[in-house]
Amino acid sequence: MLRLTNNLTRQKEEFQPLEPGKVKMYVCGPTVYGLLHIGNGRTFMFWDVARRYLEHRGYEVMYVQNFTDIDDKIINRAAEEGISAADVAEKYTLAYFEDMDGLGLRRATHYPRATDHVEHMVAHIQGLVDKGLAYPVDGDVYYRVARFEGYGKLSGRKTEDNEAGARVDVDKRKEDASDFALWKAAKPGEPAWESPWGKGRPGWHIECSAMVRDLMGDTIDIHAGGVDLKFPHHENEIAQSEGLTEQPFVRFWMHTAFLNFELVKMSKSVGNIKTVRDMLQAFGAQALRIFFLQTHYSQELTFSEEAIKAAEAGWLKLRKTLARIEQGPEALGTGDDEVRALQAGLVEAFNTAMDDDFNTPAAIAQFFETGDALRRLRAKGASAVLVADVVARMRELADVVGLDLSAPDVADVELGDELTTGLLDTLVSIRAEAKATKNWALADKVRNDLKALGVQLVDQKDGSTSWEIIPRVLA
Ligand code: AMP
Numbered sequence: 346m347l348r349l350t351n352n353l354t355r356q357k358e359e360f361q362p363l364e365p366g367k368v369k370m371y372v373c374g375p376t377v378y379g380l381l382h383i384g385n386g387r388t389f390m391f392w393d394v395a396r397r398y399l400e401h402r403g404y405e406v407m408y409v410q411n412f413t414d415i416d417d418k419i420i421n422r423a424a425e426e427g428i429s430a431a432d433v434a435e436k437y438t439l440a441y442f443e444d445m446d447g448l449g450l451r452r453a454t455h456y457p458r459a460t461d462h463v464e465h466m467v468a469h470i471q472g473l474v475d476k477g478l479a480y481p482v483d484g485d486v487y488y489r490v491a492r493f494e495g496y497g498k499l500s501g502r503k504t505e506d507n508e509a510g511a512r513v514d515v516d517k518r519k520e521d522a523s524d525f526a527l528w529k530a531a532k533p534g535e536p537a538w539e540s541p542w543g544k545g546r547p548g549w550h551i552e553c554s555a556m557v558r559d560l561m562g563d564t565i566d567i568h569a570g571g572v573d574l575k576f577p578h579h580e581n582e583i584a585q586s587e588g589l590t591e592q593p594f595v596r597f598w599m600h601t602a603f604l605n606f607e608l609v610k611m612s613k614s615v616g617n618i619k620t621v622r623d624m625l626q627a628f629g630a631q632a633l634r635i636f637f638l639q640t641h642y643s644q645e646l647t648f649s650e651e652a653i654k655a656a657e658a659g660w661l662k663l664r665k666t667l668a669r670i671e672q673g674p675e676a677l678g679t680g681d682d683e684v685r686a687l688q689a690g691l692v693e694a695f696n697t698a699m700d701d702d703f704n705t706p707a708a709i710a711q712f713f714e715t716g717d718a719l720r721r722l723r724a725k726g727a728s729a730v731l732v733a734d735v736v737a738r739m740r741e742l743a744d745v746v747g748l749d750l751s752a753p754d755v756a757d758v759e760l761g762d763e764l765t766t767g768l769l770d771t772l773v774s775i776r777a778e779a780k781a782t783k784n785w786a787l788a789d790k791v792r793n794d795l796k797a798l799g800v801q802l803v804d805q806k807d808g809s810t811s812w813e814i815i816p817r818v819l820a
């Protein structure tokens with residue numbers, strides 16, 4: 346039974362979609378005005394994993410992620426780069442797909458762009474005006490927060506200044522400080538659309554309400570994003586959607602915690618970002634994935650190069666162990682019953698972990714524990730064929746969360762194992778001494794024994810000897 350933390354009720358609840366077998370999930374997408382940082386990457390990667398797991402559980406998932414392609418930040422960027430706002434949005438939408446592909450995320454089923462849905466936003470706003478939930482002033486339209494009884498139910502907050510303390514910049518034309526813009530009158534030179542209130546453009550919050558309604562209907566199962574979106578963005582979405590439809594908008598509200606850098610949230614405005622593309626270059630997608638998934642999505646995580654490398658090294662070690670024990674000489678079969686028991690419990694253990702609020706760290710811990718148990722059983726004499734079956738199943742399950750448990754290629758092994766390198770170098774120098782003292786028998790023994798282990802010695806013209814691993818060991 347899948348149980349998820351619902352931030353609306355602040356409880357872990359059993360998850361059942363509204364329509365049996367089908368999950369409607371919406372994740373607020375990026376504002377496309379710059380390259381993504383790996384804080385964004387953490388959030389999008391996690392929802393990709395959640396979606397994969399829901400599919401593994403047999404659900405058909407409608408996964409919608411929007412692009413905010415009209416916004417002040419995009420307009421400012423356009424001025425900086427000397428290109429149009431539409432070109433800025435196009436450029437960074439493409440960059441987004443490149444980065445997400447690089448991270449190995451599966452594509453969402455729908456990618457609505459705000460600018461393709463302005464008519465739905467205008468209609469939504471008109472509906473709110475008609476119900477007295479919104480009011481136009483000088484070509485802007487504001488939401489009348491005081492009229493929506495449930496305002497604050499998600500975040501426990503009603504106004505922007507609850508945390509900051511002081512009120513900043515209250516627009517005198519608003520009836521109340523917490524009223525927020527649904528429509529903004531056009532400023533000269535800015536992209537604008539026709540509306541009953543004159544030319545203008547939609548506010549950020551209305552985008553999601555209108556696009557969800559158009560593509561997915563009045564009520565969806567899961568709505569997610571990073572925790573910074575809870576207030577005001579998601580609170581405002583609830584007011585806009587439920588205010589209009591009088592139906593529950595979202596059944597499960599879920600939020601990923603921040604990726605921090607040196608104790609503060611990684612963000613463009615702080616200026617402490619590491620871009621997804623730089624990090625892909627530096628560490629690779631699998632290293633980032635194992636690093637992210639070893640912390641629960643609801644816990645903050647601190648970026649650290651050492652931690653990423655350590656996570657990757659641990660995973661590589663597991664891959665090596667599995668590759669080693671699934672092959673090699675057949676054994677007597679001692680311990681086979683225990684291997685069978687592991688096999689039988691594997692899927693259930695993985696599902697139990699993931700069913701508990703997508704507990705990826707627990708799921709990953711299972712892989713390490715099973716790998717350890719298999720290694721011990723194999724040393725005791727368990728059959729290689731049986732062990733290989735369990736390993737194959739583990740690989741399938743790892744793939745559910747996008748992790749690669751396959752046998753590492755030789756390059757990884759060479760890089761990853763300093764001890765092996767050191768021992769081989771020592772043997773090469775022993776052989777050199779043997780040759781120097783004309784002990785040909787010992788020199789040949791070193792060469793032949795290493796060859797039997799899959800290591801080829803290559804004598805160089807300058808008299809030195811190098812070694813290479815014959816790529817059959819783990820290939
Ligand atoms: P933005 O383009 O800033 O709206 O961010 C896109 C998504 O990334 C949103 O769901 C944000 O909540 C999320 N996000 C932004 N910064 C971080 C961070 N440092 N850690 C985790 N998620 C983040």
Ligand code: ZN
Pocket residue numbers: 373374553578582
């Ligand atoms: Zn949104």
